[in-house]
Amino acid sequence: MTEQYKIFETALQGADVGNPYTDIWLKAAFTDGADTVEVNGFYCGNGNYRVRFMPRRPGIWTAVTKSNDPQLNGIELRCECVPAGENNHGRVLPMNEVRPQSTVTLEDKFHFAYEDGTRFQPFGTTCYAWINQSREVQEETLETLKKAPFNKIRMCIFPKFYTYNTANPGSYAFEGNEADGFDFTRFNQGFWDNLEKRIAQLDELGIEADIILLHPYDKWGFSKMDRDTDVFYLRYAVDRLCHFKNVWWSLANEFDLMPWKTVEDWELYARVVMGRDSYGHLRSIHNCVALYDHTRPWITHVSIQRMDVYKTAENVNDWRRQYQKPIVVDECAYEGNINFGWGNITGEEMTRRFWEGCIRGGYLSHGEVYVQYDQIWWSHGGRLHGTCPERIAFLREVMADVPEGAAPLKLTAQNHEANWDVPCLCREDDNSYFLYYFGFFKPAFRTYELPEGCAYEIELLDTWDMAVTKLPGTYSGNIRVELPEKQYMAIRMKKA
Template sequence: MNGQTSSDRIERWGLYEVWLTGAEDGNPFLDVRLSAQFKHKHRVVEAEGFYDGDGRYCIRFSPDALGAWSYVTRSDCSALDGKTGAFTCVEPSPANHGPVAVCNTYHFAYADGTPHFPVGSTCYAWTHQGDDLEKQTLATLGHAPFNKLRMCVFPKHYVYNRNEPPCHPFARAKAGGWDFSRFNPRFFQHLEQRVGDLCQLGIEADIILFHPYDRWGYSTMPAEADDRYLRYVVARLAAYRNVWWSMANEYDLMASKSMSDWDRFFRIVRESDPYQHLCSIHNCRRFYDHRKPWVSHCSVQRSDLSRAREWREEYGKPVVVDECQYEGDIEQGFGNIPGWELVHRFWLGTIAGCYVGHGETYRHPEDILWWAKGGVLHGESPSRIAFLRRILEEGPPEGIEPISRWAGGREGEYYLFYFGVHQPSIWTFDLPPSARYRLEVIDTWAMTIAPVEGTFGGRFQVALPGKPYLAVRIRKAG
């Protein structure tokens, strides 16, 4: 927010800003068109600008190629039109791997090729809780195993979520209610700050654009307000490399939106976003048709993870089971499974070649439940999820493919067996006879990894501890 352009050296996938001063009268949100063409060699990328209030306009851009870039602005407001500038895109800092995209059909990688194994959590309304709690949430995330966070733009009205947000996304209308044609820049500045905070922590912000938990009218705006809102959010946030777009949480609970609305929202986001960030939509009961071309991956709410492989096969895209019920003890069925059951579901999804998300809903004297407001974690699952994340990161960089009912991995190279509630005290493995493998017995709850003595190949039996929630990791020897 420096009121001028950023430094003339900007790291690859960093955030470059062009700040301009222009019309303050009328309704600049409606009246002024602003964009810029960013040029690198023969390539031109167009980015939309946005009005940030007080006569201040901004165009954000995230360069994806090293070297010299120049830009020229375009606007129907002469004070904003034809401004030019240039900068140099330099090597990214070590923690900056660029935005995440789909890789290997069912998996993800950062733009620099580093694999991304989504291990997400959920704090729907954490940015609407005020600085103290938000900072506590960030501190918690700094030590938590999560590299993705689902979060709503709009404030949330729901059980355990009756508090008024400190700030709203729109200006108040003189007649009462909200003026959906005037955004509240302060609200979005705050949101951006939190998205940036997550970026600093290496956490992808899975930004939920619409949701049904509403007492203010944000879930039932007219179509032109919806569309303008989407373009505004994309103009403001798309240049943050850690952004993922989620069209909605439980889209199918929003009775006022039709399927063609959802299709249109996807198209608007896809058309407006120069970076083609990941784009998904989260269901309650009925899946959206994830085969549609604008869907990058399936964001799934389902509790039966033994079916995860079906969804992968049905849609031919990565499956992220963002909601498979949460560790907690609230009354609602979505939020009262024990930690061990959530960890079990993570493992089931993992060997099916899918990704699973966390949430926590333990009752709290001040209604501070992680799943909505953030704060601190109370549950038993996060440490086990950290353990699983370590396993994933030590595994094949291309991601785990389903191999059988019991195993995922990469045929011939790497196998991760997971037995779930099953407790065989012996197991027959059938590996390629031409290679030798090392085995480790993993207790997914105790978080122990016990090597099995020797190397193995072909068909052989191994004694197992005969208890539930065990896994066996098999890697090529030597």
Template sequence: MNYRLFSLLVLGLLFSKSLIAQEVEQWGRFEKTFTAKATGNPFTEVTLTAELSNGYTTYSVAGFYDGKDTFKIRFMPPKTGKWRYKTSSNVAGLTNKKGEFTCVAAARGNSGPVRVSDMYAFKYADGTNYYPFGTTAYAWTHMGEETQEITLNTLKNSGFNKLRMCVFPKNYELVKEAPDLFPFEIKEQKKDADGKPYTVWNFDKFNPAFFQHLEKRIDDLNKLGIEADLILFHPYDKGRWGFDAMPNEVNIRYLKYLLARLSSYKNVWWSLANEWDYVKSKTVSDWDLLAKTVAQNDPYKHLCSIHGATATYYDYRKPEFTHVSIQDETPVQSPNAAAMLRHIYHKPVIADEVGYEGNLKSRWGRYSPEEMTYLVWNGVLGGTYVTHGECYMAAPTDTIFWAKGGMFKGTSWKRIAFLRQIVEAFPNPLSLSDVSRDNVTATAGDGQYLVYFGKQTNDSWLFNLPAKNSSFQKLTAGQRFKVEVIDTWDMTIQPDPQIFETASENDYRLYDKTLKKVRLPLKPYVALRITEIK
């Protein structure tokens, strides 16, 4: 082959590859790396921002130092087309850097970040309904590599699409492991008056390796279609590391650094705290400040909330919070109680802790799998969402999924995955058909109903539905329906062979015109899916 022709071909291939490298999916992640020698502390003394524009919309994003003379900017493009960037910095080698990339259509499976929709529900950015069916593994990223991989494999086959997890490590009765990586550099190791060793942290310098590892795991969750509900602060430190008692100037610097790194990840949510009221070093004013810091430094406005101890409610009406995140089993003892919270806050409600399936001594960690499943059903029927957790422990060294990840030992997770399939088959999110008047009937639109009998045992059910149909059209006479009997525990769906037709309204309800009944299996946890026949 002619050498000159060969050289041109090679150059052409290299050029085409460079063009391909400048293509980023919609809601994907554009990343640009710069190398610069900075005198002083690059975490605190170097400023780096970038403006990115498609000609119609401009975003300003903060850059960050990633160690080894490396600085980065990241951006999640919300629209397809050509985007241009320009940097600003107080370091000559980082300022006025320009470039462009092309945002192409999102690939299959990429629906973008989750947003609030229609006041009480959620949708992905592309308009697809999102129903949070989540679980909890607080410290899984701080465990050994093998446990982390087992956790991912467990989640892959679980049906869960949200995971509550801590940024900082935990020091708790059931979680004592020290992680390999910490978020700050170590200044020195010392001993107290009793000879007990402790670490003095350099809060002016982050440990990029810690955050790189966290990013990898968030990307791993994204590949599984799982939202990472990141808990930014928590009280489970008790002086071991001191991350729960840092001064606000450090807290704010930590938040800004974390958001500069992670805001461009489409599957992140922000949870200001787990059990915020147990963090004794912070006041409500402190939490308000930190919530504002998150809101002001997130260009994409990811979902954000804060979680308190049992029945401790924050003021979720504040604009920084997109949804309600609570620890309280009372609202899910019945669908009516769950629905009540929606009308108080006018935001989506997630009961992120109602207790956990397990065998712990603590009452919050010893629900039967039936009870865990029952509470999730109640919450979902009421138009809210409930987070699962599992706490089985046979020996002190056991890996409890709720704390450390690993493998599931319980069985409610299977029933919750079954419920998710049922919910996602409806055209709209569920809400009670006649709120506060009927605690067994939910609607998902015109002619779409879900009835749940909970712990009741019945041998039959007289077909009847409320005239009111939430925000949808009222039920009228002459509508025809089919009924499917759902065993929520055995996870079976059996069609009733009859066709039901509504008679005229009678005291706010409509019955079958010949008073037909549905035969039930005389066991608890039975539901009915009722669908209009057009």
């Protein structure tokens, strides 16, 4: 019995001669009579093969294997799928792919939903190399994530060689090691088993694994494999991992720091990922300085690093306008005290950036780099030490309460004077909801001309102290709201 959206897996025995990674192919087409899903099985050493399948609907799914290895060919598979349990909503997809056409609004294209229709608002974090740390640190990272507000994590498959990241990992995706070299035609099963275990554990925590397939921080050669090796690796990664409902594909981190890979390479790799992924998981490619062309159809959402040191998440509305896709600011700098400008902003500033992005209909990812600790969260995982995670938790609650269809207020000639300075997320269609965020402004009060015929309940949100204060009574007409002359305040109005 396999739970809907979870993994059906069959172990098979086949050829153990030559190099099965390169020589043997194995497929199965699962059908429940209505739909058919073709999956690729994969080799996992010592003559062992596996076929995995994630059923998207309860019922009986059957398949017959096909392979160029007679031992693996013609095997009948049967997956009995039962309905999803609580907190199991399936994959995350662009909202406008999930929702029936009749309910798709103009705003849906900027957001995500689980495949069962439940809204998903990513609040990501970043632990690039956490699966390449010691077992103890990996366990500690999971413990931390259990209590943290994050529901997405950016993580690499290949180890990271970079400032504050110079140790070799315990194991690699390929067989071999730094001293003896790597066999780029054979995969290291221990590595992949652990990776999958971690992805499954993240799934248990409700965390999406935003898997970074390639990245430039390298001394081992994984960033400079040739095109065929890249494709060979990508196929294997996708064949194994695509069955996890919580997987997202990030083709690369800072792709532009690998100038030896061309746009043609990336486009090919995108086709490979799409071709091998039986489920159409989310796909993105992340920049350092130069943006990839995010209008490409294969890119499901814009995974962006802030383009400017000073103006970061405030650009979300421009990016929405430009790309017409969900905007995820996966790096807006990190809270911390590192000696680089990308990782030494305050918790206040980090929290402000989250708010500035969310209020504009975007999403962000967190990261933390306090260098006095053995593990630095942004890369190693471990523990969190910063001040912003609990504020992000507060923001996440606020955002969960935002009605669907809410969008950034459209500035017009009429409303410009009252709204040019303070961003607002609202339901303009029925005037039911307005959320204003004041950022670094500290006004003593603010006036509003409320929509005619509507009465509102008004709350003051102190986004730093994480306090919600309801103002007495209800409000209509021209009103003045007193504010505490503090930074990081918000005003929430809901139709009474």
